[in-house]
Amino acid sequence: MLEIKQLEFAYTTEAAPTMQFNLSVAAGEILSLIGPSGSGKSTLLNLVAGFLAPSAGQILLDGIAIETSSVASRPVSIVFQQHNLFPHLDLYTNVALGVDPSLRLSHEQVDTVAAALDQLGLSDLQRRKPGELSGGQRQRVALARALVRKRRILLLDEAFAALGPALRAELIEVVKKLVRDNNMAALLVSHQPRDALLASARTAFICAGKITALEQTGDLLDHSQLVEVRDYLGLV
Amino acid sequence: MARLNTRAITAGLVLAVLALIVLAPMAGLLNLSGIPGYEPGDLRFWQSSYIRRVLFFSLWQALLSMLCSVLPAILVARAFASQADFPLRGLLLRLFALPLVVPAVVAVMGVVSVYGSGGWISLGRSLYGLNGILLAHVFFNLPLAVRLLLPQWQTIPPHHWQLGEQLGMNAWQRWRFLEWPALREALPGVMLLVFMLCLTSFAVVLTLGGGPKSTTLEVAIYQSLRFDFDPAKAVVLALLQLSICTLVAIVTLRLQRLPEVEIALGSVSKPVAVRQKWLNTLLILAAGVFVAMPLLSLLIDALGGPLWQVIGTTRLWQSLVTTLFIGLFAALFSVAAGWFLLQYSASLSLAGKTSKAQLIDLAGSIVYVVPPLVIGSGLFVLLSPHFDVFAWVYPIVIAINAVMGLPFVIRSLGPALRQNHARYHYLCQSLALQGWNRFRYLEWPLLRQPLGLAAALVAALAMGDLGVIALFGTPHSATLPLLIYQQLGAYMIPQATVTALLLLVLSLTVFWGLERVIGGKTDA
Numbered sequence: 001m002l003e004i005k006q007l008e009f010a011y012t013t014e015a016a017p018t019m020q021f022n023l024s025v026a027a028g029e030i031l032s033l034i035g036p037s038g039s040g041k042s043t044l045l046n047l048v049a050g051f052l053a054p055s056a057g058q059i060l061l062d063g064i065a066i067e068t069s070s071v072a073s074r075p076v077s078i079v080f081q082q083h084n085l086f087p088h089l090d091l092y093t094n095v096a097l098g099v100d101p102s103l104r105l106s107h108e109q110v111d112t113v114a115a116a117l118d119q120l121g122l123s124d125l126q127r128r129k130p131g132e133l134s135g136g137q138r139q140r141v142a143l144a145r146a147l148v149r150k151r152r153i154l155l156l157d158e159a160f161a162a163l164g165p166a167l168r169a170e171l172i173e174v175v176k177k178l179v180r181d182n183n184m185a186a187l188l189v190s191h192q193p194r195d196a197l198l199a200s201a202r203t204a205f206i207c208a209g210k211i212t213a214l215e216q217t218g219d220l221l222d223h224s225q226l227v228e229v230r231d232y233l234g235l236v
Numbered sequence: 237m238a239r240l241n242t243r244a245i246t247a248g249l250v251l252a253v254l255a256l257i258v259l260a261p262m263a264g265l266l267n268l269s270g271i272p273g274y275e276p277g278d279l280r281f282w283q284s285s286y287i288r289r290v291l292f293f294s295l296w297q298a299l300l301s302m303l304c305s306v307l308p309a310i311l312v313a314r315a316f317a318s319q320a321d322f323p324l325r326g327l328l329l330r331l332f333a334l335p336l337v338v339p340a341v342v343a344v345m346g347v348v349s350v351y352g353s354g355g356w357i358s359l360g361r362s363l364y365g366l367n368g369i370l371l372a373h374v375f376f377n378l379p380l381a382v383r384l385l386l387p388q389w390q391t392i393p394p395h396h397w398q399l400g401e402q403l404g405m406n407a408w409q410r411w412r413f414l415e416w417p418a419l420r421e422a423l424p425g426v427m428l429l430v431f432m433l434c435l436t437s438f439a440v441v442l443t444l445g446g447g448p449k450s451t452t453l454e455v456a457i458y459q460s461l462r463f464d465f466d467p468a469k470a471v472v473l474a475l476l477q478l479s480i481c482t483l484v485a486i487v488t489l490r491l492q493r494l495p496e497v498e499i500a501l502g503s504v505s506k507p508v509a510v511r512q513k514w515l516n517t518l519l520i521l522a523a524g525v526f527v528a529m530p531l532l533s534l535l536i537d538a539l540g541g542p543l544w545q546v547i548g549t550t551r552l553w554q555s556l557v558t559t560l561f562i563g564l565f566a567a568l569f570s571v572a573a574g575w576f577l578l579q580y581s582a583s584l585s586l587a588g589k590t591s592k593a594q595l596i597d598l599a600g601s602i603v604y605v606v607p608p609l610v611i612g613s614g615l616f617v618l619l620s621p622h623f624d625v626f627a628w629v630y631p632i633v634i635a636i637n638a639v640m641g642l643p644f645v646i647r648s649l650g651p652a653l654r655q656n657h658a659r660y661h662y663l664c665q666s667l668a669l670q671g672w673n674r675f676r677y678l679e680w681p682l683l684r685q686p687l688g689l690a691a692a693l694v695a696a697l698a699m700g701d702l703g704v705i706a707l708f709g710t711p712h713s714a715t716l717p718l719l720i721y722q723q724l725g726a727y728m729i730p731q732a733t734v735t736a737l738l739l740l741v742l743s744l745t746v747f748w749g750l751e752r753v754i755g756g757k758t759d760a
Contacts, residue, residue, distance in 0.1 A: 097403055102409065
């Protein structure tokens with residue numbers, strides 16, 4: 001479904017090497033991306049989202065190239081670690097913005113927002129401001145917005161990094177259901193190998209701007225012979 | 237504990253002196269209402285049409301000046317925030333810092349040079365009055381508002397711009413959901429600050445207004461003391477001025493979200509359409525031309541004027557030395573007083589007594605509420621029956637200007653000093669690093685930059701003061717601003733222009749000199 005082919009990018013301000021990515025993600029799959037800081041994980045997400053423009057290569061969704069589409073028109077939703085919500089708007093409005101930024105919603109769209117809030121267990125909180133919520137609840141709101149946007153690609157950039165282990169596990173289950181039910185392709189960037197284990201059947205290891213391993217998550221984390229992976233996992 | 241006590245004693249002394257300089261004159265003013273010869277019945281000015289007219293004009297010109305400064309400043313700040321790659325960005329932002337340093341009377345001369353008879357954009361006689369006052373106030377406050385509002389765009393998290401882009405927000409929606417919420421936090425504070433500055437503006441109104449139709453409370457106080465010799469009227473006007481300023485200050489404190497004096501003005505990355513880019517460029521250039529024009533015109537007029545004749549006069553050099561003397565001593569006393577107050581408030585803060593610490597800072601900023609001319613007129617009525625106040629001009633003018641500069645010291649030095657104290661106080665205690673050694677090895681290297689900025693700001697402010705010196709100064713003790721005013725009064729416009737240029741050069745030299753000599757290169 002999502003294919004990234006020979007996608008290249010280099011930061012012009014640093015003497016950094018050209019990054020190059022190749023991978024594919026099936027519909028309903030969450031592919032985890034792990035690797036050391038600065039290896040290029042978030043850069044890859046920014047390229048897919050359109051915040052950065054690649055110097056070469058392709059991003060295909062169901063065979064159609066999207067790498068030249070504008071950010072707004074890409075079939076992508078992203079959830080960051082923080083600052084996903086506008087602090088002065090209540091939950092309902094934060095989610096409704098995902099349907100139409102003018103906030104002129106039809107009855108059907110209002111129902112969609114209500115259903116998304118209900119699905120994420122937020123119905124009772126919809127008039128609260130983000131400041132009145134816990135970290136986990138805030139990320140649920142961001143996921144509810146991703147749900148109403150109905151985009152095929154979901155990007156999670158350290159989305160659960162600020163949460164405790166139990167809450168992370170709970171939200172990963174929410175994301176898995178969301179991705180499965182809506183037939184999305186998701187990329188999950190995390191610093192926690194356990195997140196990858198919980199979320200993904202397959203995990204890619206990124207090092208110095210390249211995907212150096214793409215294996216079954218269990219195999220990668222437990223049996224990889226690659227020095228970089230073992231070094232990253234603290235096994236060397 | 238002993239250190240805290242020493243700090244408490246020094247801060248207490250500073251506060252006592254502050255109270256003496258600020259509160260004693262006010263007590264004097266209040267007391268005057270009851271002295272023989274000034275029975276309450278005599279204070280019929282309360283009901284007079286003169287008071288009503290002065291009051292109305294004071295508020296009206298302050299309101300208009302505030303609107304004309306802040307509304308365009310929002311557009312210009314937004315344009316600056318969008319145009320991170322604008323080639324003249326740094327230069328223009330430095331230009332926008334100039335009105336903080338340029339003495340009011342110099343700006344007035346610049347405005348006259350551009351908009352006066354024979355100027356580039358001549359408004360003729362209509363310059364004098366509300367038009368001229370507005371132009372000069374906007375010259376000062378538009379750049380100030382831009383510099384205060386611009387950091388608000390930096391408070392918007394980069395992820396919000398990205399989300400806005402992903403959600404397909406158009407320019408209006410970005411303004412509504414991203415920019416306006418960030419801006420509205422600071423906007424009331426900035427508007428009230430500009431309103432207050434325009435309400436208490438003296439030199440501008442004295443030189444460009446001042447007639448019966450365009451007199452403000454501040455100028456009316458001066459006129460009632462210096463020309464009408466009527467302290468009772470000055471008392472009424474001063475109390476009126478004090479009440480309004482207190483009211484504005486209370487509202488400002490309630491909305492207190494004013495950025496610090498000097499914040500690094502970086503840029504944010506956000507999507508800008510090509511048409512918007514052109515509009516931004518146009519806005520920035522128009523604002524730049526508006527601010528640069530008076531200074532440029534003044535420079536051209538002064539260089540083509542009787543430069544050598546003015547430089548050859550002894551009076552100019554006497555005034556220059558007096559100006560420098562007042563500026564440097566006011567800076568010295570202000571920074572010293574601010575240092576002791578802030579040291580104590582930082583200790584209190586670290587001990588968890590944050591309300592007390594805030595109270596100390598607030599006490600240091602009391603002159604926000606009490607305009608210098610109110611202090612001056614209070615001192616005038618308090619001291620003049622006992623001795624010749626004109627003979628004590630220097631200590632009085634230095635003291636009032638030092639007090640006037642204290643809020644600037646607290647705002648520019650306070651955050652760095654508090655941070656320094658919080659980070660290193662316990663380390664210093666464990667190393668027994670205190671007193672001179674603590675200052676030499678820790679505080680001076682880390683704080684010399686904000687110290688330099690504070691001293692430079694106060695010196696520039698004191699050197700440009702026309703209010704207090706106009707009240708107490710004599711032809712022999714004139715500073716450069718007073719000399720310019722006297723030259724203007726004698727219709728010696730070309731000479732006044734040259735003197736204004738010299739004052740501008742002196743102010744900028746002292747500002748940059750102090751900032752460089754004291755500030756040096758920080759180790760922080």
